[in-house]
Amino acid sequence: MGDVHSIKVVCAILEQHNRVLVTQRNQNMAQPLLWEFPGGKLEPDEEEEQALIREIKEELQLDILPVKRLTPVSYALGDKLLELIPYICHYKAGAIQLVEHKAYQWAERSRLRNYNWCPADLPVLEEYLQLTQLSL
Template sequence: MIEVAAAIIENELGQILIARRKKGKAQEGLWEFPGGKIENNETIEECLKRELQEEMNIEIQPYEPFGVNDHYYGETHIRLFAHKAKFLSGDIVLVDHDQCEWVYPEEIGRYEFAPADIRFVEIIIR
């Protein structure tokens, strides 16, 4: 099983940051909540801060668990931990994504998300 963290990042307008996986990556072309693999002896919060700095050049503050989703991509078992986070600072520079957008919660259902993230989309649009 691979443990992964995803950030539901909110800005001061109440928008959520989503990102599209670039060509050549697993789940290419699908949208996701940014994050990454949790390293040994790393908390979910530490992982999210590190990953968002590495992948998007931004600082965030995770503040509350949002949910957990177990998903299988074929034989690969992913356990995805989502946390709410506040956007603190930085100009977004994309590494693993080819596009990102700030969207209002009611707009999020218009995007095609990676299967592991869909559970969190459903929670947001309820």
């Protein structure tokens, strides 16, 4: 067995007015119709924050500011190992236009557990909720 190919993926926990942006994968994507924190893969030699700013602009037409890196989550998807790197982000500008996703919602923190999440996003969600409960 050779090295398992690891793919770095960044995701944004985008906060605005005490709500968090969640996006629903479309029916043609892997893990169809599950909810996730939006983001995408790093390009070679790209900084995590730069990748996240680029991906959110490409997918949602929003300008964001990454402010705090949370604990990365490793998960296996087929024969690949993905590393999901979450950042709490602040909204800067833009109006959402869905390029890839089926739907989006600005969810209240208290309702975030009600969504049908991609498995890899669950540890991110739990860490985020613990952090925000501590800061209340």
